Amino acid sequence: MSDNPLRLGTRRSRLAMAQSGQVAEAVSRVTGRTVELVEITTYGDTSREHLAQIGGTGVFVTALRDALARGEVDFAVHSLKDLPTTQPEDLVLAAVPVREDPRDVIVARDALKLTDLPRGARIGTGSPRRMAQLNAYARSHGLDIETVPIRGNVDTRIGYVHDGELDAVVLAAAGLSRIGRLDEVTDFLSVDTVLPAPGQGALAVECAADDASLIAALGELDDPFTRAAATAERSLLAALEAGCSAPVGALADLLADGQIVKEMRLRGVVGTTDGSRMVQLSTTGPVPETNDQATALGRELATEMLAQGAAGLMGERAQ
Numbered sequence: 001m002s003d004n005p006l007r008l009g010t011r012r013s014r015l016a017m018a019q020s021g022q023v024a025e026a027v028s029r030v031t032g033r034t035v036e037l038v039e040i041t042t043y044g045d046t047s048r049e050h051l052a053q054i055g056g057t058g059v060f061v062t063a064l065r066d067a068l069a070r071g072e073v074d075f076a077v078h079s080l081k082d083l084p085t086t087q088p089e090d091l092v093l094a095a096v097p098v099r100e101d102p103r104d105v106i107v108a109r110d111a112l113k114l115t116d117l118p119r120g121a122r123i124g125t126g127s128p129r130r131m132a133q134l135n136a137y138a139r140s141h142g143l144d145i146e147t148v149p150i151r152g153n154v155d156t157r158i159g160y161v162h163d164g165e166l167d168a169v170v171l172a173a174a175g176l177s178r179i180g181r182l183d184e185v186t187d188f189l190s191v192d193t194v195l196p197a198p199g200q201g202a203l204a205v206e207c208a209a210d211d212a213s214l215i216a217a218l219g220e221l222d223d224p225f226t227r228a229a230a231t232a233e234r235s236l237l238a239a240l241e242a243g244c245s246a247p248v249g250a251l252a253d254l255l256a257d258g259q260i261v262k263e264m265r266l267r268g269v270v271g272t273t274d275g276s277r278m279v280q281l282s283t284t285g286p287v288p289e290t291n292d293q294a295t296a297l298g299r300e301l302a303t304e305m306l307a308q309g310a311a312g313l314m315g316e317r318a319q
Contacts, residue, residue: 005034006214009064009073012039013153018178019203020077023097023221027075030220038073040064065091068208075207075218080199080230085238094218095205096227100174102201102251104130104194106187107158108168113187117145121167124150124160128247128273130170133194135275147273158184170194174201195249195269195280198233202226225254228288232266235298240270240305246314247271252297254287261287268301270310279310 006027010020017037024035040063061083064076068091080096087093106114106123114137117123123145125131131147138145148166150157154175160166170189176182205221207214229252242248249269254261264287271278283301288294302310 003033005036006031006075007038007073008035009038009040009067009076011060011064012041015154015175015179016077016079019079022178023077023203023205026097026221027218031217038067040067040073065206068206074211074214075205078204078206080202080204080234081197083199083204083234085234090209091206092209092215093204094207094215095221096223096230097203097205097221098223099226099229100177100201102196103173103191104170104189104196104200105173105176105185106168106170106189107161107184108186109161109164111186112168114168114189114193115141115143117143117167119144120146122146122148122165124148124157124166124169126151127170127197129197129249130194131273132247132271132275132278133249133269134170135273136271136278137193137275139275154179154181172196172200191251191267195251195267198237198248198250199230202230225287227291228264228294229253231291231294232264232288232297235295236266236268236302236305237298239299239302240310240314242270242314247273248314250298252294255284264288264297266297266301268305270305270313272313277309277313279305279308279313281305281308 008020008024010016020037024037028035061078067073068076108117123134125147126149134147150160154171157169157171161169173188176185205218207218232252233250236250237248240248247270252264252266255263255265263284265282265284267282269278269280281301281304285297288297
């Protein structure tokens with residue numbers, strides 16, 4: 001590898017710049033080389049349509065991958081939950097660093113928790129997955145809420161609460177942590193209430209498949225447990241033929257006996273956005289030691305969910 005600065009492709013949003021900056025520092029420590037951030041505007045950043053309308057899949061990723069293919073950047077950092085489940089042959093997922101908190105959180109007026117919100121409370125989210133699970137939770141716990149579709153960056157979304165337009169918004173804990181705004185959270189949502197998006201809280205570091213030295217260097221940032229968990233979650237998503245914006249939640253976690261990790265549990269959920277119909281299942285198996293084993297765990301659970309009618313709950317399935 002040369003001594004020239006490495007060029008890291010990133011979206012321009014405050015969150016993307018923050019998480020890319022953290023990866024840049026880690027790569028610089030590993031390689032001893034300067035890392036420059038190259039800001040790239042994606043279709044998802046410029047479109048004002050809701051993600052469910054524009055398909056969701058790849059809208060924040062394609063422009064970064066195009067820059068990689070053209071050699072304008074050496075590697076790119078994505079939020080793993082934004083990454084399509086099909087990996088291009090000319091690119092490789094060189095690292096999946098240690099995952100942040102995968103949970104969703106609520107930022108509500110008057111420091112309210114979900115269960116304290118008043119009748120008819122308006123909760124903003126751009127995610128059909130969050131809508132489906134929040135509405136299902138409300139139905140089963142006698143809460144009266146209205147989920148409202150929103151777009152925009154963190155400032156815009158929290159602004160809806162401060163301006164009184166909404167009673168609360170739902171965001172990812174990891175994103176708020178990375179930009180230093182966790183203190184604004186009024187309630188952390190248990191994964192038993194809302195399962196996160198597949199890969200939520202994890203980052204994906206991608207580069208050209210033929211750059212062996214860079215792949216090896218970036219691989220120093222890889223966390224095997226995070227990669228195995230994310231692979232299982234994304235395999236479930238792929239087997240359901242669901243895109244990034246489909247109402248699918250998934251979380252793989254490790255089950256330990258004392259200090260010894262024994263198994264990996266994978267939970268998945270699919271539901272209609274009004275929360276009236278849900279398929280929620282889990283499976284447990286040995287901790288995957290290979291990509292194929294993690295993939296098999298996701299496919300196994302997807303097969304069970306499809307047998308329970310999951311396909312009919314996702315609207316038009318993504319191809």
